[in-house]
Amino acid sequence: MPYTHHRSESAPFNDGTGATLRQITQHGSIHHHPFFFVDAWDAAMSFLLLISHRTGSPQIFIEPAPGADLVQLTEEPALAEWSVIPSRDGDWIYFVAGQEGKRVSPRDGRVEVLAHFDSREMREAGMVGAAMGTTALSACGRYWAVPVKSGAVSRFWLVDTETQSAEVFLEAPTIGHPQFCPDDDNLILYAGPMTDRVWVTDRQGNARRIFERAHEMQWITHEVWRPGHRTVLFVDWPNGFGEIDPESGEVRMLTDFPVWHGAPDATGAHLIFDTNFPDRGLHLLSLDGSAPPTPLHRPEASSQGAHWADPFPYNNGPVKVHAPQHTHPHPRFSPDGRKVVFTSDRSGTAQIYELDVKSEKVGHPMRD
Template identity: 30%
Template sequence: MSRGTAYPSERRFFKDERTGVEGVQLTSIPGIHIKLYFHVNAFTPDSNTLVFQSFSEACRDSKVDIFKVNVDGRGLTQLTDAAEAGSPVVSPDGQWLYYMCHGELRRVSMTDYREDTIGYIDGILPSTGLSSNTAGTTINASMSGDGSVYFTDATLRNGRRAILRYTTDGQEAGIIYESDSITHTQCEPSDANVVAFQHGPDELYRNIWLVNSDGTNARPLNLPYGNGHWMWLGNTKKIMTNLEKQYNGIAIMGENDEEPEIIATGEHFWHAASSRDGQWIVSDTSWPDHGIQLIHVGTKKFKPLCYPESSNSHPQWSHPHPSFSPDGKYVVYNSDRTGTAQMYIVRIPDQLRKELQG
């Protein structure tokens, strides 16, 4: 099938046996379906529609296409049919899906499915299904709040890693920073003047780095022992990170803060995501798996939202990677509980919010 093809709903309704939370399994056919990474915007701003990655074949180097679906499981539609659809992200206004294809930045209309090429950078190594199964090759895209600038990271043909910057008016496209180890690239969401990225730890065990949006002044965030899973805490200009297992916690820190603030401890929080307003965090847990935890930043209280029952094994699609809808009412996550990777969404109960805020 091709871009713009609509499919029947695959939804299945469920109720979590331990928490009572109700949700929808959004995909069901026996293939690999992956929600976008937890710090990547997958939703339209009305929180009604989200996009996800889908392997087109049951093979290890399958082409990966992007689909959209409504939060009620209806409206399943294919958005891309390209040789590569890497680093996808939905524009802040919800009108476009942006993605990478062989160094080209492309965009597809979310409504009429027309496609444009925005810009091109030479020397970018193409990605496949294999690279979409790694956390730093084809999934780390972000945009400025006004949608004028797109950032991602990529592997160059020379083997180096790079941060790419494109303006969506097509006027600029270039590499702003290059190193031997770059992943998890994401611009600060309020003004996009700073880009954060993951780098190998230094002698002080700091592995989150910041660079200006023009590629100047690379410097580490003075927050050690992050486990590599982090994102900006809404528009607070602070970063929240899961800590290494021996610390079992989540910390937040701004560049000018003297010390990190510990938000939650007592679980091995694995991948955590922030709500748009920075007041809530959602995190999966592993080793042991105690479910997806909902955390209130102000009170530092947390409680299980649901249990994804995924294998939490090596493939990225077996990691829940939970994240919020823009309105903060839904949490979407991955699970391979059926034997194949599917995508699930639950609505956060009002009572649970009140309990954690109190």
């Protein structure tokens, strides 16, 4: 239980456009926030959650208030850095370490073990998709869904955080990027194989496909729930961004702009997204289709992953790619919709930044 304070590294950042930006970390090691579809704050914004490698391995840190000292919460030798997810009430931060599912209190660093997973593999090999090991937490905070690779299958574990019990409720060839519906604690989105991506299941394991590719070169990726709508937003790379109704099966395209990682705000009205090949920076999009995307900021991240520049590469099965996730911006709204957190390795190491999206100067054209 380290609960160690590190001196604040917060400082204003000037990108030359007049946007209000803050650099949160500056230590010369890898930093990132959880992921583009995972909250980086609790609902009350009593802390900002981040991962730092400054102690020699990835560990969970929080910034209790803007500009406050950074607080180290964990000292785990085998923390799965993309598994980290906070509860909305701010009481716990959940994570996988080794073969165990754990949670840590942001108030005092107390760690509890909730589950033991019976797998040596835990995650698929690689850097993308199911290999990242992301997990899902229900809006009520009671149910934590954890995919675990075990031999030829992936097992979907459901941890009841109240009774501290755990069981496997679904087995499938691949289970990646799980997300509880923000409007239904009994509905979970997950990614199947790259050629058959978009699935939902209930907590009883009744899984069903909600989207099927139109042709073998269609690249569907980066699915995320749209809050308040019970629909799924998705990227049709690099042709645009669409929306799926899981109940009716209706699919509609929202824009032909090449969205890369897109995350909606808590109301489901707006989308923040990054871009790649070419990198046009962070953009804001109204999901009602009333206006084209508005450019906000150029993170100048290296956004590694050369395969994104080529046609869909996965038709013959998994391929090895070099795409370290901390080099991607992965922008995410704050719960109040006033800020966006993102990662950039523009300085040579991945650091965390915060952009004020309510600034009156945001939206001016970015300089080339």
